[in-house]
Amino acid sequence: MLPEVVRSPWWQLARRVLLATAILVGTVLLVWFDRAAYRDNNDPTGTVDLVDAIYYTTVTLSTTGYGDIAPVADHARMINAFIITPARIAFLVLLIGTTLEVLANQGRDMFRVARWRKRMAHHVVVIGYGTKGRSAVETLINNGLEREAIVVVDPTATALQDAHADGLAVVTGDATRREVLRRAGVATADQVIITTARDDSNVLATLTVRQLNPDAWIVAAAREQENVSLMKQSGANSVITSSDAVGRLLGLSSMSPSLGTVMEDLLTYGEGLEVAERELLVTEVGKQPQSLPDQVIAVVRDERVYRYFDPVVTQLARGDRLIVVRPARELPWAPRPGTHNEDAAIDE
Numbered sequence: 001m002l003p004e005v006v007r008s009p010w011w012q013l014a015r016r017v018l019l020a021t022a023i024l025v026g027t028v029l030l031v032w033f034d035r036a037a038y039r040d041n042n043d044p045t046g047t048v049d050l051v052d053a054i055y056y057t058t059v060t061l062s063t064t065g066y067g068d069i070a071p072v073a074d075h076a077r078m079i080n081a082f083i084i085t086p087a088r089i090a091f092l093v094l095l096i097g098t099t100l101e102v103l104a105n106q107g108r109d110m111f112r113v114a115r116w117r118k119r120m121a122h123h124v125v126v127i128g129y130g131t132k133g134r135s136a137v138e139t140l141i142n143n144g145l146e147r148e149a150i151v152v153v154d155p156t157a158t159a160l161q162d163a164h165a166d167g168l169a170v171v172t173g174d175a176t177r178r179e180v181l182r183r184a185g186v187a188t189a190d191q192v193i194i195t196t197a198r199d200d201s202n203v204l205a206t207l208t209v210r211q212l213n214p215d216a217w218i219v220a221a222a223r224e225q226e227n228v229s230l231m232k233q234s235g236a237n238s239v240i241t242s243s244d245a246v247g248r249l250l251g252l253s254s255m256s257p258s259l260g261t262v263m264e265d266l267l268t269y270g271e272g273l274e275v276a277e278r279e280l281l282v283t284e285v286g287k288q289p290q291s292l293p294d295q296v297i298a299v300v301r302d303e304r305v306y307r308y309f310d311p312v313v314t315q316l317a318r319g320d321r322l323i324v325v326r327p328a329r330e331l332p333w334a335p336r337p338g339t340h341n342e343d344a345a346i347d348e
Helices: 009-033 050-061 074-119 131-142 157-165 178-183 199-212 225-234 242-255 257-267
Strands: 038-040 069-071 124-127 150-154 169-172 191-194 217-222 238-241 273-279 295-301 304-307 321-327
Touching: 009 050, 009 074, 038 050, 050 069, 050 074, 069 074, 124 131, 124 199, 131 150, 150 157, 157 169, 178 199, 191 199, 199 217, 199 225, 217 225, 225 238, 238 242, 242 257, 257 273
Parallel strands: 124 150, 124 191, 150 169, 191 217, 217 238
Antiparallel strands: 038 069, 273 321, 295 304, 295 321
């Protein structure tokens, strides 16, 4: 499909008004220059002047047609039949078409929004569509989440254009306002990612989200480390300090370029190494984390995270989940549950 040229509504309206005006002016000139072929039945002399031409044009194009001014010559009647009549139809199409188009677009948009709201549940709300927000959305999509399951909340026109270009639904407004978050369906969302440019806005958005949805998993970004505890007290389940994380990566790259390269590789999706969470397979129950093909770095048991060397997880048990480092591309020895018909060791 060819890209669609998007015009502003004012440009479209001005264009139609100009076309309608051109039809009016053209018809007036046509009648005026051929005025000898017309007769004014209300004028004793029967002559048609410029005012009569304007009057005749308006009543003719609007299909009123009082009949007081009429063409009397044969060529004038042919002009009315083959030129003025198509102009009348075009004039009506411009006037009625504009109204119908506006009503049709509004009705279609209302229907689409209503259908979207009816289906929207267990989705992900991303508050703030800057660099961090776009990266978070890209990671979610690369890991299998559908674009239809993501809703962006941002007040800026730039974010609206970028998110629409990425095929995402957008709620335009301030995420610290309860009504804006309601329109984004926060109350039925499974996860909320908060990545605005200000820590105070993130804290207020976190508080509002938590009030609307006590069960949502909230991940918030913090620019300053001192605000992490405040965001957690506000209801965030996880807080990522962007400035500290970047600073540590810069320090590691300075001290050990090789280590910096590996860390950057782990944070880059789709190539090299990746950090992933997967389910424990039936064949892996009872084994030590170090004996698995994947490089296990942590074990999630009973909603707690244990490092692989912790005595609590010396032997893996049903219901455990593994945090592993593995190749980004799928390999037979790096199984992803469900891709090789493996059975996951999940507690029933």
